[in-house]
Amino acid sequence: MDQLKVKIAGEIALSSDPGNAMKKWREVFGVSQSDLSHYLGISPSTISDYESNRRKSPGIGVIRRFVDALFQIDLKAGGELIKRFMEAEPEQKFFEAVDFSKATTGAKLLEAIQGECVACSRKVDELPLYGVTILDSIKIILELPYESFVRIYSTTSQRALLFTGTSTGRSPMVAVRLAPIKPAMVILHDLPADKVDRLAVKIAESEGIPLAVTKLGLSEIKKKLEASV
Amino acid sequence: MDQLKVKIAGEIALSSDPGNAMKKWREVFGVSQSDLSHYLGISPSTISDYESNRRKSPGIGVIRRFVDALFQIDLKAGGELIKRFMEAEPEQKFFEAVDFSKATTGAKLLEAIQGECVACSRKVDELPLYGVTILDSIKIILELPYESFVRIYSTTSQRALLFTGTSTGRSPMVAVRLAPIKPAMVILHDLPADKVDRLAVKIAESEGIPLAVTKLGLSEIKKKLEASV
DNA sequence: AGGGTCATTCGGCAGATGGCTAATAGTATC
DNA sequence: GATACTATTAGCCATCTGCCGAATGACCCT
Numbered sequence: 001m002d003q004l005k006v007k008i009a010g011e012i013a014l015s016s017d018p019g020n021a022m023k024k025w026r027e028v029f030g031v032s033q034s035d036l037s038h039y040l041g042i043s044p045s046t047i048s049d050y051e052s053n054r055r056k057s058p059g060i061g062v063i064r065r066f067v068d069a070l071f072q073i074d075l076k077a078g079g080e081l082i083k084r085f086m087e088a089e090p091e092q093k094f095f096e097a098v099d100f101s102k103a104t105t106g107a108k109l110l111e112a113i114q115g116e117c118v119a120c121s122r123k124v125d126e127l128p129l130y131g132v133t134i135l136d137s138i139k140i141i142l143e144l145p146y147e148s149f150v151r152i153y154s155t156t157s158q159r160a161l162l163f164t165g166t167s168t169g170r171s172p173m174v175a176v177r178l179a180p181i182k183p184a185m186v187i188l189h190d191l192p193a194d195k196v197d198r199l200a201v202k203i204a205e206s207e208g209i210p211l212a213v214t215k216l217g218l219s220e221i222k223k224k225l226e227a228s229v
Numbered sequence: 230m231d232q233l234k235v236k237i238a239g240e241i242a243l244s245s246d247p248g249n250a251m252k253k254w255r256e257v258f259g260v261s262q263s264d265l266s267h268y269l270g271i272s273p274s275t276i277s278d279y280e281s282n283r284r285k286s287p288g289i290g291v292i293r294r295f296v297d298a299l300f301q302i303d304l305k306a307g308g309e310l311i312k313r314f315m316e317a318e319p320e321q322k323f324f325e326a327v328d329f330s331k332a333t334t335g336a337k338l339l340e341a342i343q344g345e346c347v348a349c350s351r352k353v354d355e356l357p358l359y360g361v362t363i364l365d366s367i368k369i370i371l372e373l374p375y376e377s378f379v380r381i382y383s384t385t386s387q388r389a390l391l392f393t394g395t396s397t398g399r400s401p402m403v404a405v406r407l408a409p410i411k412p413a414m415v416i417l418h419d420l421p422a423d424k425v426d427r428l429a430v431k432i433a434e435s436e437g438i439p440l441a442v443t444k445l446g447l448s449e450i451k452k453k454l455e456a457s458v
Numbered sequence: 459a460g461g462g463t464c465a466t467t468c469g470g471c472a473g474a475t476g477g478c479t480a481a482t483a484g485t486a487t488c
Numbered sequence: 489g490a491t492a493c494t495a496t497t498a499g500c501c502a503t504c505t506g507c508c509g510a511a512t513g514a515c516c517c518t
Contacts, residue, residue, distance in 0.1 A: 002243075010239025013289040014231075014296065033495060046477060048496055055475055059286030059505080060242040062476075067243065202485085262465060275507055277466055284505055288475080291506075431515085 004085055005071065007142070009063050019053035022066060026051075027174040028141055029070045029081060030199070039069050080167065084138055096134045098225040103128035106185045106210055109160060112224045118193050119204035119211035127184040131159045132225055134218075137166040140175060160185040164218060168197035169211070177203050185210045189218065233314055234296050236371070241292055248282035249407070251295060255280075256403040257370055258299045258310060259426070268298050309396065313367055325363045327454040332357035335414045335439055338389060341453045347422050348433035348440035356413040360388045361454055363447075366395040369404060389414040393447060397426035398440070406432050414439045418447065 008025055015021040026036060026047075033051075037044040050058055050066075074081045109129055110117065161183040163172040169188045176186060186204065188196065191213050204211035214221065237254055244250040255265060255276075262280075266273040279287055279295075303310045338358055339346065390412040392401040398417045405415060415433065417425065420442050433440035443450065 005243055006239030007235060008239070009242040010235030010237070013238040013242050013292045014234055018289055032493080034493075042476085043478060044495075045479080045497080049476085052496070054497090057288030057290035057474080057505090059288050059475070060247055060292065061286030063242045063289065261463080263463075271506085272508055273465075274467080274509080278507085281466070283467090286475090286505080288505070 004082065004142075005067050008070075009060075009067050012063055012066075013060070017053065018058065019051040023051040024174065025067075025070060027199075028171045029074055030168070030170050030197070031070065031073055035073070036066075036069060039073060040065055084165075084167065085142060095136070095140075096222075097131060098134070098222070099131040100129065103130055105129060106160070106212075109185075110187075110212055110214075113187075113214050113221050114216050115187055115212040115214040116193050117210055117212045118196050119201045119209075128158060129160055129184055132162055132187075133159055133183075134162045134164065134222075135172075137163040137172045137175075139165075141171055158184055160187055162187040162189055162214075162221070164189040166191060168195065169200040169213075170197040173197070173200040173203040173211070176209065177207065182207055182209055185212065187212045187214055189213075189221075190215060233311065233371075234300065237299075238289075238292050238296050241295075242289070246282065247287065248280040252280040253403065253407060254296075254299060256428075257400045258303055259397070259399050259428075260299065260302055264302070265295075265298060268302060269294055313394075313396070314371060324365070324369075325451075326360060327363070327451070328360040329358065332359055334358060335389070335441075338414075339416075339441055339443075341456075342416070342443050342450050343445050344416055344441040344443040345422050346439055346441045347425050348430045348438075357387065358389055358413055361391055361416075362388055362412075363391045363393065363451075364401075366392040366401045366404075368394075370400055387413055389416055391416040391418055391443075391450070393418040395420060397424060398429040398442075399426040402426070402429040402432040402440070405438065406436065411436055411438055414441065416441045416443055418442075418450075419444060 012018050012021045012025070026033070033047040034044045037047045049055060050062065055062075071082060106127065106129060109115070109132070161172070161176070163169070163186065166172055166188055169191060172186065172188065176182060186209055188211070192215075193213050196211070196213060201211065216224075241247050241250045241254070255262070260268075262276040263273045266276045278284060279291065300311065335356065335358060338344070338361070390401070390405070392398070392415065395401055395417055398420060401415065401417065405411060415438055417440070421444075422442050425440070425442060430440065445453075
């Protein structure tokens with residue numbers, strides 16, 4: 001647990017955009033600016049000041065309070081996020097790509113993997129899909145250093161992202177929002193449609209990216225994908 | 230390499246004694262205050278100000294420049310330290326204890342493992358030894374979070390510490406200096422007597438702790454130790 | 459005894475931080 | 489439309505950072 005704290009603090013401290021790093025972690029922990037500020041006993045605008053880099057070099061006191069607050073808020077709520085982060089084993093591959101030889105559509109893909117659209121369903125047929133990238137959401141957040149946090153998405157235009165190991169879909173969509181190049185579609189693995197986070201849906205809508213869920217097993221999905229190549 | 234930077238930055242940021250954390254890493258990298266300050270283009274007293282916690286919450290800008298400087302200084306000198314840190318495999322035990330059933334002396338121990346004293350040799354016979362703790366110096370520095378960096382030494386009074394994987398003996402002695410409870414003797418493994426760092430010797434002298442080296446293989450040493458139980 | 463490197467302490471100062479309040483605005487939900 | 493929650497922006501100010509220079513002690517060396 002301390003290790004995770006150290007990683008977050010170090011990431012913020014070394015980031016060339018510390019405000020964005022703080023924002024990322026706040027959103028990953030699913031805390032609003034006002035909740036966080038209330039917890040810290042300061043005004044919400046102060047949080048916004050940090051996240052917009054109005055303070056170019058925040059003191060480590062701020063960082064410490066910030067990280068501690070996120071942890072304590074999560075612990076009060078049961079410590080689910082921290083638990084999942086701690087359980088994630090390092091040194092394992094966290095993504096896998098399947099390319100299609102010819103373009104398909106979101107609708108066809110969802111049909112193949114028994115997916116259900118929860119946001120932006122009208123766009124499901126618009127964009128051609130050239131492949132699917134399967135990602136472990138926890139590992140991405142943990143193992144990609146902040147600077148390269150978004151680099152993985154550089155090739156994801158015209159591709160669907162399938163996130164595994166997500167409990168609400170919030171963290172992956174935060175990642176998507178921060179990315180400069182957006183995927184054509186996002187699919188959340190093993191997550192009931194009604195448990196999808198509202199913030200995640202909101203991000204999907206505002207970005208215009210179809211968001212879907214599927215309960216099919218991972219190996220099943222891979223089979224289907226490879227069969228459709 | 231970035232991971233190591235993040236770890237150092239995070240450790241400093243979250244430490245309740247950031248000055249000491251900065252000092253630890255500066256000394257681990259073997260850089261003097263004046264060299265570091267010269268490299269950063271600031272005055273040596275500024276470094277001292279930080280290390281004595283005159284600034285209670287240094288900005289992340291300072292931390293960033295500090296960490297970058299340490300890395301660049303080491304890289305200019307060949308990057309040996311960074312290389313060693315990167316090579317250290319995690320998830321491996323980093324210490325091993327051998328206890329004696331009855332007390333022995335430093336002189337007897339050194340004779341058994343073919344050790345050679347390089348500092349404070351006159352005290353080698355004074356203190357009774359009840360055991361030897363074998364430590365991997367790199368792993369200690371890397372894996373022990375700063376707060377518990379010294380906890381391992383709580384039981385080392387009346388014991389000798391044998392450090393493996395050290396290239397100059399500087400880092401282990403820095404660790405010893407920071408520890409609240411001191412070992413009775415320090416032995417550096419696989420290191421020629423003339424390559425022992427001068428700062429290491431100085432620390433040993435000022436702490437009154439005999440410092441020795443041995444070239445005997447680790448397995449040989451363990452055999453000898455177990456034989457003398 | 460003197461010179462060199464090492465580190466610490468302290469007073470001082472420009473400028474930045476850390477915080478506030480108030481105003482603004484986008485989305486949701488009622 | 490009103491209310492509530494979200495986040496951002498701007499002006500303001502006390503305090504603290506970030507850095508300096510000078511003075512002070514340790515050492516070690518020759």
